[in-house]
Every structure is written in C-alpha cells, then in structure tokens.
Amino acid sequence: MTTLRRFGLAFIGLLLASILLFMYVETGAQQAASYIEARDLVRLLKQQDAIWDNEVLKARVALSHNYDPLVSPLHEMNGLWQRLDAIESVPGRHAATLWESLRSDYLQAVKEKTRLVEQFKSHNALLRNSLAFLPTAEDDIQGEFSRLSDADRLQLQNVAIETYDLLLSSMEFAQVTTPEIAAEVLLGLNKLEINKERLPAKLQSSVDILRRHIALILREQPRVNELLQGIQAISVASRLDTITNLLEKDQETAAAKHQRNHVYLLVFATFLVLILIWLAIRLVRSFAEIKRVNSALQTGNDELEQRVEERTRQLKDTQSELMDTARQAGMAEIATNVLHNVGNVLNSVNISADLVSRKLRSSKALGLAKAMQLINEHADDLGHFLTEDAKGKLLPGYLNQLVEAIALEQQSLTDELAQLSKSVDHIKDIVSTQQSYAGANSLLEPLVVSELLEDALRMNSGALTRHHVTVIKEYGEVPRIMGDKHRLLLILINLISNAKYAMAGVSNHARNMTLKAAVLDGETLTISVKDEGEGIPEENMTRIFAHGFTTRKEGHGFGLHSCALAAIEMNGHLTAHSEGPGTGATFELQLPLKLAEGEP
Amino acid sequence: MASHGLILALGLLVGSSVSVHAEPLDEPLKPLPPVPALDPKRVQLGQRLFNDPRLSINNTLSCASCHRLDKGGADDKALSLGFDGKPVEVNTPTVFNASLNFHQFWDGRVDTLEEQVHFVVISPTEMGNTWETVVKRIADNPGYAKDFSEAYPEGVSEASIRNALADYERTLQTPHSRFDQYLQGNTDILTPREKFGYQRFKEYGCIACHQGVNIGGNMFQKFGVMGDYIQDRGNPTRADEGRFNVTGDEADRQVFKVPSLRNVAITAPYFHSGSAPTLERAVEVMFKYQLGREPAGKDTELIVEFLKTLTGEWEGKPL
Numbered sequence: 001m002t003t004l005r006r007f008g009l010a011f012i013g014l015l016l017a018s019i020l021l022f023m024y025v026e027t028g029a030q031q032a033a034s035y036i037e038a039r040d041l042v043r044l045l046k047q048q049d050a051i052w053d054n055e056v057l058k059a060r061v062a063l064s065h066n067y068d069p070l071v072s073p074l075h076e077m078n079g080l081w082q083r084l085d086a087i088e089s090v091p092g093r094h095a096a097t098l099w100e101s102l103r104s105d106y107l108q109a110v111k112e113k114t115r116l117v118e119q120f121k122s123h124n125a126l127l128r129n130s131l132a133f134l135p136t137a138e139d140d141i142q143g144e145f146s147r148l149s150d151a152d153r154l155q156l157q158n159v160a161i162e163t164y165d166l167l168l169s170s171m172e173f174a175q176v177t178t179p180e181i182a183a184e185v186l187l188g189l190n191k192l193e194i195n196k197e198r199l200p201a202k203l204q205s206s207v208d209i210l211r212r213h214i215a216l217i218l219r220e221q222p223r224v225n226e227l228l229q230g231i232q233a234i235s236v237a238s239r240l241d242t243i244t245n246l247l248e249k250d251q252e253t254a255a256a257k258h259q260r261n262h263v264y265l266l267v268f269a270t271f272l273v274l275i276l277i278w279l280a281i282r283l284v285r286s287f288a289e290i291k292r293v294n295s296a297l298q299t300g301n302d303e304l305e306q307r308v309e310e311r312t313r314q315l316k317d318t319q320s321e322l323m324d325t326a327r328q329a330g331m332a333e334i335a336t337n338v339l340h341n342v343g344n345v346l347n348s349v350n351i352s353a354d355l356v357s358r359k360l361r362s363s364k365a366l367g368l369a370k371a372m373q374l375i376n377e378h379a380d381d382l383g384h385f386l387t388e389d390a391k392g393k394l395l396p397g398y399l400n401q402l403v404e405a406i407a408l409e410q411q412s413l414t415d416e417l418a419q420l421s422k423s424v425d426h427i428k429d430i431v432s433t434q435q436s437y438a439g440a441n442s443l444l445e446p447l448v449v450s451e452l453l454e455d456a457l458r459m460n461s462g463a464l465t466r467h468h469v470t471v472i473k474e475y476g477e478v479p480r481i482m483g484d485k486h487r488l489l490l491i492l493i494n495l496i497s498n499a500k501y502a503m504a505g506v507s508n509h510a511r512n513m514t515l516k517a518a519v520l521d522g523e524t525l526t527i528s529v530k531d532e533g534e535g536i537p538e539e540n541m542t543r544i545f546a547h548g549f550t551t552r553k554e555g556h557g558f559g560l561h562s563c564a565l566a567a568i569e570m571n572g573h574l575t576a577h578s579e580g581p582g583t584g585a586t587f588e589l590q591l592p593l594k595l596a597e598g599e600p
Numbered sequence: 601m602a603s604h605g606l607i608l609a610l611g612l613l614v615g616s617s618v619s620v621h622a623e624p625l626d627e628p629l630k631p632l633p634p635v636p637a638l639d640p641k642r643v644q645l646g647q648r649l650f651n652d653p654r655l656s657i658n659n660t661l662s663c664a665s666c667h668r669l670d671k672g673g674a675d676d677k678a679l680s681l682g683f684d685g686k687p688v689e690v691n692t693p694t695v696f697n698a699s700l701n702f703h704q705f706w707d708g709r710v711d712t713l714e715e716q717v718h719f720v721v722i723s724p725t726e727m728g729n730t731w732e733t734v735v736k737r738i739a740d741n742p743g744y745a746k747d748f749s750e751a752y753p754e755g756v757s758e759a760s761i762r763n764a765l766a767d768y769e770r771t772l773q774t775p776h777s778r779f780d781q782y783l784q785g786n787t788d789i790l791t792p793r794e795k796f797g798y799q800r801f802k803e804y805g806c807i808a809c810h811q812g813v814n815i816g817g818n819m820f821q822k823f824g825v826m827g828d829y830i831q832d833r834g835n836p837t838r839a840d841e842g843r844f845n846v847t848g849d850e851a852d853r854q855v856f857k858v859p860s861l862r863n864v865a866i867t868a869p870y871f872h873s874g875s876a877p878t879l880e881r882a883v884e885v886m887f888k889y890q891l892g893r894e895p896a897g898k899d900t901e902l903i904v905e906f907l908k909t910l911t912g913e914w915e916g917k918p919l
Contacts, residue, residue, distance in 0.1 A: 065628035067819050068812035071702045119851065121819040129805035129891070136803075205894065212826055212892045 009275070016272045023261045023268075034087050035251045041084040042244050048073045048080065049236045056117060056231060060224070062128050067121050074114060081106075094250055102246060106239040113234045120227040127220040130213040131174055137210040138167050144203045152200070159195045163207065166192060170214045177225050185218050337562045338430055344459070344493055345426045351462035352420040359413055364405040371399055423459065429486050446596035447485055449478040449517050449527070456492035457515075460500065467500050469511045476518035480596040481525060487566040491574070494559040495529040495587050501552060502533030502585060519593055528588040536578035536585050544576055567591070622785035628802070628811040631780040632697070632862075632912070638767045641751035646768025648744070649761060654737045656683040656727040663720070663765070667695035672866035672919055673772065678874025682725040689725060689839040691874035694867050696914070697860055699770040701817035706839075706872040708820060708857040709846045713766035714759075731758040774863055774912030774919060782909070790909060797906025800899045805891050809858045815910060817860040823872070824854055826892030829885060833875055840873065865908040866919055879904050 052073035058064045088099055145153060145160050153160075166188030173181045189211060196207055374395060378385035385392035457464070457471060464471065496513070503511040514530040536544060543549045545564040550557035560574075567574040572591035578584065624631070649655065650663045666680040667673050673694035679687035690706050698704065704716035721727045721734060738744045739756040752760040779798075781789045790798070801807060810816040820843055823829055830840045838845065843852040856872055869875070870882040883900050887893055895903075911919050 065807055066630065066812050068630065071818050118820055122821050122855070125808040125819065125821065126825055129808035133805060133893070209892060209894065216825070216892075 009279075013272070013275055016268050016275070019268055020265065020272070023265055032251075032254075035247060035254070038084055038087050038247055039244065041080050041087070042240050042247070045077055045080050045084070046237055046240050048076045049240070052077075052113075052117070053231070056120060056228070059121070059124055059128075060228060062132070065128075067125070070117060070121055074110075074117075077110065081110075088247075094246060098246060102239070102243050106236070106243065109234050109236050109239050113231060113236055116227050116230045116234070120224065120231065123220050123224050123227060126216060127174075127224050130216045130220070131171070133213055134167055134170060134210075134217075137206070137213060138164065140206045141203065141210060144206055148200070148203075156199065159192075159199065162188065162191055162195065163210070166214060167210075170217050174217060174221055177221050182218060182222070185214065189214060189218070337558050340558045340562075341430045341490055341493075342427050344497060345423050345430065348459045348462065349420055349423045349427070352416050352423065356413055356416050356420070359409060359416070364402055364409055367398070367402045368406070371395060371402065419458070426459070426486075426489070430490075443484060443486070444482045444594070445485055446480050447483045447488070448480055449525070450475050452483075452485065452488055453492065453515055453517060453527070456489055456496055459489075459493055460496045463497070463500055464513075467504065467511065469500055469503060469513050472512055472514045474514060474516045476516070478517050478519055478525065480598075482594040482596050483591070484570055487570055491563045491566055491589055492527070492529070494563050495589075498559060498587070499529050499531035499533065499585075502531045502535075504533075506533055520590075523593055525591045525593045526588055527591075528586055530584065530586040532584040535581045535583045536576060537581050541576065541578070545574070622787065624784050625782070625787070627783055628807050629779070629783060629815055630813040631783045632700075632773055632775045632777075633813065635771055635773050635775075638770060639751060641747065642764050642767045643771055645744075645747055645751055646764040646766070648747075649738075649765050650768055655721055655729060655734055657729040657733065658683050661727055663695070666692045669695075669772075669914060672696065672863045673698075674867045676868065678869050678877075682723075683728045684725075686725065688723075689837070690872045691869065693859060694863060695769055696772050696774045696912075696919075697814055697817075697862050698772070699766075700773075700814040701857065701860060702819070703857055706856050706859075707843045707846050713769050714762040717762045717765045734758070734761060772914075774914050777862065777910050777912035779906075779909040780912065791905075793902055794906050794909050797902035797904070798909075800895075800903050801906055804887070804893055804895070804899070804903075806886065806903070809890075810861050814860040815862055816858040819858050820852075820855050821858045821890075822853075822855050824889050827889045829889040830854060832889075833873070837873075842872070861907060861910055863911050863919055865904075865911050879907060883907075 052070070055064070055069040055073065059067065059070060085103065088094065089103070093099070141163055142160070145156070148156065166185065169181060169184045169188060173185050192207060192211055196204055196211075199207060374391065375382065375385075378389070378392065386395060387393065453473070453475070496515075499513045503513070509532065512532050514528075516526070516528045516530070518526050520526055540549075540551070545560050546557075547561040548557035549561070560576075564574045567589055570591055572589060575588050575590070577586045577588070650667075653659045653662045653665070655662060661683050666675050668675055673696035674692045677687075678691055679689070680692045682688050693706065698716075699713060702708075702711075704710045704713060705719070710716050710719060718731075721729050721731065735756060735758055738748070738761060745756055748760055748764075749755040751764070754760060778789050778794075801810075809819060809821050812818045823842065830836050841853055843855040843857075844850070846852070864870075865879060868879065869877045870879070871885070876882040876885055880900060883903055884895075887895050887900070913919065
C-alpha cells in the first residue's frame with residue numbers, strides 16, 4: 001500500500017517537474033531574442049530599401065553620376081535577407097504557408113525592383129547624358145550660325161529660333177512629360193528635318209546630332225518616368241511591413257502563450273511546493289516514528305544485554321563445573337597413565353621375581369644337603385669314607401664344585417635382585433613424578449644416551465626374549481646430555497614395547513628392531529625405534545597420538561599419547577612414519593640437544 | 601607688386617603642399633577599395649586551381665590560359681580558343697578587378713564569381729567539363745586533398761573548388777594606377793594632357809556609363825544607342841544579342857554589361873566580339889554609336905591618353 005502511494009507521489013512529482021521544464025523550454029527567451037533580431041533585420045532592410053530608392057531619385061535628378069550606390073544596397077539587402085530568412089524559416093515558427101508566401105512575395109518584389117532599377121540605370125544614363133548635352137549642342141549650333149554671313153543668317157533666322165524653341169520644349173518635356181509637349185517636340189523635330197535641307201553642310205551635321213539627342217530624350221524620358229513609377233509601385237517596404245505585422249502577430253501570440261504559461265507555471269509550482277511541504281511534514285513525522293522505534297529498540301537491547309549477562313554467568317558456572325569434571329577426568333587419565341607405566345615396569349619386576357624364585361627352586365644349595373647327608377651317614381668312619389669309599393672319595397671334589405656353583409648362583413641372584421630393586425625404584429620414580437604432574441616439573445640430570453637405551457631394553461628384556469626379537473643397535477656419537485631420565489625412559493619403554501607388539505604377528509621373517517641415536521646438526525638429538533611389523537595404515541596416521549587410540553585388544557590407548565605429551569613437555573616432539581600396512585614403522589623422538597657440563 | 605608676388609609664391613607653396621596631403625577628390629570615378637582579407641589557404645588553393653589544366657575536360661586549358669595575368673588578365677585574341685581549339689563566343693574579359701563588377705560575363709548572366717566559375721567549367725565551348733570529373737581529378741591528387749581538407753571542412757567538393765577560385769579572383773585587384781593616385785589627391789601625377797583627357801571623358805558623356813569604382817561594370821547598356829554597330833560591323837551572331845539571351849526581354853536585345861575601363865590600355869582587342877583592335881578605334885566606335893557625337897580636334901587622342909592612366913599594378917609592378 002505504502003509502496004503504491006510512494007510510487008504515485010514520485011510520479012506526480014516527476015510529471016510536474018517535466019511540465020515545468022517543458023514550459024520553460026516552450027516559453028524560452030530565445031523566441032523573444034530572435035524576434036528582436038528579426039525586427040532589427042527588417043528595420044535594416046527597410047533602411048537599405050529607402051537608401052536604394054533615394055539613390056534612384058538622386059540619379060534621376062542627376063545629383064549623382066556614380067551608379068555604384070544603386071548596386072550596393074541590393075547586396076546589403078541580400079545579406080540581411082539571408083539572415084532574416086535563416087531565423088524565420090525555422091519550421092514551426094510561423095503558420096506553415098504564411099511565411100512561405102510572404103517570403104516569396106518579398107523575393108518577387110525585390111527581383112522585379114532589381115530588374116526595373118537595372119533598366120532605369122541604363123535608360124537614365126542615356127537620358128541624363130543627352131539632356132546634359134543639349135545646351136552644348138545648342139551652343140555649337142548658335143556658334144555655327146554666328147559664323148554664317150549676315151544674309152544667310154537672316155534667311156535662316158527662323159530655323160535658329162525654331163531650333164531654340166525645340167531645345168526649350170525638349171527641356172520642358174524633361175520636366176513635364178505630357179503628350180502635348182511630346183507632340184510639340186515631335187513637331188519641332190519634323191520641322192528641323194525639313195529645315196535641315198536648307199542649312200549648310202557644317203550646320204547640318206550639328207543639327208543632326210542635336211536631333212538625334214532630342215529624339216533620344218523624347219524616347220527615353222517617358223521610359224525613365226515609367227520605370228520610376230514602376231519602381232515606386234513595387235513597394236518592397238510594404239512587403240517588409242507585412243512581414244513585420246506577421247512577426248508582431250506571432251510575437252503577440254507567443255507573448256500571450258508566455259503569459260498563459262506563466263500562470264500555469266505558478267499553479268504547477270504551487271502544487272510542487274505543496275507536495276514538498278507535505279513531504280517535509282511526512283519526513284518530520286517519520287523522524288518522530290524513527291525516534292520512537294529507536295527508543296523501543298534501546299529498551300529491547302538493554303533487556304537483551306541483561307539476559308546475555310545472565311546467560312554468560314550461567315555459562316561460566318557450567319564451564320567451571322566442566323573444568324572440575326575435566327580436571328577429575330585428567331586426574332583419572334593421569335592415574336591410568338601412571339598405572340600403565342607402573343604396569344610396564346611391574347612386568348619387569350614380575351619377570352625378575354619369577355627368575356629369582358626359579359633359581360632359588362633349582363638352587364645348587366640342595367646338593368650341599370645331599371653331601372651333608374652322606375657325611376652324616378658316615379660320621380664315624382668319616383676318614384675312611386673320604387679316603388676309601390668310592391663315593392666318599394668324590395665328595396670333596398663335589399663340594400668344591402658346589403661352592404663354586406653356589407657362589408655363581410648367589411652372584412646371579414644378587415644381579416637379578418639389583419635389577420628388581422632398580423625396577424622398583426623406577427616405579428617409585430613414576431609415582432613420585434605423577435604426584436607432581438600438574439607442575440610438569442622435570443628433573444634434568446646428566447645422562448648417557450646409550451645407557452638410557454640399555455636400561456630401557458633391559459626393562460623389556462624378558463618380553464623381547466620371549467618374543468624372539470633381535471635388537472639391532474646403531475648408536476652414533478652422542479655426548480652426555482642433560483635430560484629428564486624418567487620421561488625419556490617412559491618414552492623409550494613405550495616405543496620398544498609397541499615395536500615388540502607390532503611384530504607379534506610376524507612369522508615369515510626375523511623380528512628385527514633397530515634402535516638409533518644420533519645428533520643432527522649439533523642441535524638436535526634424535527632417537528628412533530624401527531620395527532618390521534604390521535605398520536600403520538594411512539588413515540590411522542593422524543590418530544595414533546590421540547588419547548584412547550589403540551589397535552590392540554588389551555591396549556588402553558595411553559602409551560603413545562603420554563609419550564607425545566612427554567616429548568612436548570621436553571620441548572621436543574615425537575613423530576611416526578610408516579610406508580603402510582605390513583611395511584613396519586619408525587618412531588622418532590627429536591629433542592633439542594642440551595649438553596651436560598664438561599662436554600665439549 | 602613684390603608683395604603680390606610673395607603671396608602668389610606662398611599660395612603656390614601652400615597649394616603644392618596641400619596637393620600632396622590633399623583630401624581624395626569627389627569624382628564620379630572612385631579609386632579601388634582595399635583587397636578583402638581572405639583565408640590565405642583558400643586563396644593559395646584558388647591560385648593552384650586557376651593555373652591547373654585539370655579543370656578542362658582534355659587537360660589542355662586552365663583559367664590562366666585565357667586570363668593571362670601577364671596580358672592584363674585577358675588574352676590578345678579577339679576570341680580565345682576553347683578546349684577543342686575552336687573560338688569561344690565572346691572576347692575574354694579581364695579577370696583583374698572582376699570581383700568589382702556587379703554581374704559577371706558580357707551578358708551579366710550571373711551575379712557571383714562562384715557562378716562564373718561554374719559556367720566556364722561546364723561550357724561546351726570553353727572547358728567542356730563536368731563537375732563530377734573535376735572533383736574526382738582534384739580529390740585524387742593527394743596534395744590537393746590534404747590542402748582542401750585543411751581549408752574547407754567538407755574537403756574537396758564542387759562548392760569548395762568554386763569558392764577557392766572565386767576567393768583567389770577576389771584578390772586579383774590592380775591598385776595604384778596613376779589615375780587612382782590622382783583621385784586619392786595626388787593631382788600632380790597626371791600630365792595636363794591626361795587631365796584634359798579626363799575632362800573630355802566627362803564632357804562627352806563617357807562618364808554616363810563608365811563610372812564608379814570599376815569605371816564601368818555597374819550597369820547594363822545597349823550597344824548601339826545612336827546607331828546599329830552590329831549591323832555595320834556585319835556577321836551578327838547569337839552572342840551579339842547580349843542580355844536578350846538571358847532574359848528573353850525584347851528591351852534587352854544587344855544589351856551588354858558596361859565593361860570596366862581599368863587596365864583598358866593593355867586588354868586589346870575590345871568589345872564583346874573583340875572587333876575593335878585598338879583603343880583609338882574603340883573610342884571612335886563609342887563616340888559614334890553610343891554618344892552620337894563628333895569628337896572635336898584631337899579629343900580622341902586626349903581621351904586615349906587619359907585611359908592609359910587607368911593601368912594599375914599587380915604584385916607591386918605596373919602591368
């Protein structure tokens with residue numbers, strides 16, 4: 001609905017604006033300007049026409065002998081007319097045929113006037129020349145007369161008088177051209193023609209010249225008068241007046257239109273202003289509306305913020321709860337971890353204990369009891385028994401052997417028990433370390449890497465033997481380092497144990513495990529454990545270090561996870577590499593090399 | 601007596617000094633106006649075209665072939681030869697000062713030089729060409745095409761060729777004739793005989809037709825006012841009918857444009873038919889057939905001497 005109204009409003013506004021523009025163009029000042037120019041051109045045309053007429057009259061009364069001024073106004077007029085024509089011939093300026101007809105009337109008039117003026121020039125030149133010559137001709141004749149003898153002169157007196165009269169009437173004719181005077185001149189000419197015969201030859205030619213010129217005047221004067229009347233009859237000025245009238249009329253119409261458009265302009269402008277005012281009111285109103293909505297929004301916003309705060313608080317509570325849970329879970333994880341590691345070492349303890357008990361069970365000390373029994377049976381004849389009896393003779397040797405065997409047995413038991421106590425120490429270490437796990441404090445001590453590796457192997461030695469694993473040692477030149485023995489052992493035991501398990505299913509080739517230790521670039525200590533077991537599939541590669549990931553039924557998924565963590569805690573890292581299932585795997589521990597004191 | 605002589609001498613001195621700085625004379629004859637300022641590129645083109653035989657159909661005639669500037673802007677034949685070697689209808693009028701004539705051609709059939717160019721080019725006896733050919737020939741010349749496009753927005757066209765030629769002709773004025781100097785106030789430049797000649801020229805009525813800036817060339821006049829020259833001459837032709845051929849008006853029979861008398865001494869032969877070989881003969885014919893007068897004594901000689909003062913200069917050198 002509002003869209004429709006808005007469109008309607010825009011449409012009305014646009015319409016009014018375009019009407020105003022149209023009117024502006026329509027009433028443009030151009031019309032007025034060109035009207036003024038056209039009027040001016042017409043005025044100039046009339047002026048030139050008047051000059052032209054004036055020059056004709058000046059030539060008529062022989063004021064001017066130069067005919068150039070009778071040519072130049074026409075050139076001027078042609079130029080002016082072309083300008084006027086260019087303005088007025090614009091289509092739509094005047095009623096279609098009106099201008100055309102006025103234009104052709106004017107051009108026709110000018111053409112006719114030009115033609116008559118040209119003829120006037122030719123005839124007037126002849127007439128003026130002959131008229132100017134008359135007194136001279138008369139003087140010539142009178143001169144000839146005066147040279148005649150008195151008798152002849154007397155005889156030709158009337159001829160002289162008649163010639164003189166003819167001259168006078170010719171001049172009168174030039175002023176007052178009436179048929180009567182024309183007849184008189186003609187009569188005079190005829191008389192002269194007759195009288196000529198009586199004149200002497202010399203005089204005859206002079207009279208002849210005069211006659212010819214008077215005949216010319218008689219012929220040309222009416223012609224010139226006629227032409228002048230013709231020129232006057234063609235009133236170019238009146239044609240120009242008609243054009244002026246047309247221009248004025250059109251201008252009046254234009255002015256009236258202009259006036260009307262003014263009124264329209266006022267009305268439409270008022271409409272436009274009203275619309276603008278209305279729009280302004282609408283604008284003010286919508287401002288108020290916007291303000292109201294804004295404040296409502298503000299309130300809503302505040303409420304929302306409160307709720308967000310509340311929620312945040314709730315979230316925080318939940319988070320702390322979660323963290324507690326996580327901590328407990330972590331503790332559980334640590335416990336599992338500890339138990340796992342302890343389990344690993346307990347394995348060794350178990351094996352050692354088993355070994356000791358087996359040794360004790362098959363101890364050579366039992367042989368001593370048997371020997372003592374023999375001695376007790378022969379307590380009375382002991383000397384005899386020892387020297388004479390076949391059995392008795394062997395007894396001292398046997399005892400000697402037994403002493404040696406027992407000593408040997410004791411030695412091995414002592415070793416095994418030492419190992420056992422070492423394992424128990426390790427368990428103690430694990431527990432004590434885990435007790436202070438949160439602190440993640442590490443105890444750095446000088447270590448020999450090869451010894452460390454040997455310890456780790458020993459802790460797994462029972463299992464390795466059981467599983468028929470051959471250990472290949474490739475220890476490089478590694479100096480004594482400062483390191484966290486417990487963590488390193490933890491990692492190594494785990495890696496060795498994993499390698500052993502990885503090769504559990506191998507039956508088609510020897511179970512080789514390769515241990516390597518080397519220093520890279522003098523900065524990094526690398527220790528790697530390589531097996532030739534089942535390998536790691538591609539898809540498991542990213543998950544093997546994750547907590548809880550395991551491929552074994554009885555596994556916990558803590559070993560590698562804790563190893564990776566321990567590596568990171570020592571500022572190193574643990575990486576795995578495998579070509580795929582069945583191709584074995586290599587685990588490599590990289591640590592920053594920290595030399596122990598006194599090492600180069 | 602001595603004081604009188606002194607005053608006379610002073611008067612003469614003042615007079616002579618006045619004559620040097622004198623006001624121009626107010627005579628029916630007027631000195632040449634200054635040459636109009638025109639686009640030099642167009643004038644240059646007009647000059648090339650004026651001397652270019654490509655304007656004639658068989659590439660033999662240029663404007664300059666008949667309007668030879670070294671022969672007073674005309675040629676010395678009674679009738680010039682057209683492109684086909686046959687004589688044209690009328691005597692070649694001089695191209696000098698032609699722009700000051702109120703109409704062009706002997707019969708005044710056109711008003712402007714542009715139109716005059718047109719009629720000469722297409723005339724079957726003069727250049728015998730068509731505008732199509734002319735425009736093509738000019739436009740095909742790279743030099744012309746370039747210069748035209750610089751001088752005219754539309755480049756080579758019939759109108760621009762005509763205008764260039766006309767503009768060039770408008771520059772062909774011969775100022776500084778001795779008589780013009782006389783009119784400008786330097787009255788000492790004419791000899792007494794020449795001044796007498798001018799006086800006779802006015803007295804006998806030559807001035808009736810030969811006046812104005814071009815000393816003629818501003819009106820039409822019947823040839824044979826006081827006698828039938830053409831009949832007396834014999835062999836009347838179509839061209840002898842003059843303006844009648846243009847208007848068809850009986851009154852215009854044997855009516856011609858009055859020719860300019862500027863440089864008349866060097867443009868023999870005379871009249872539309874070239875039938876007067878010398879200036880003396882032409883003056884005599886004028887006396888007899890136009891003025892109906894008998895020249896007294898040596899008046900013809902004086903008038904001829906006066907007419908010779910009307911020869912002007914072209915490119916700073918007397919013609």
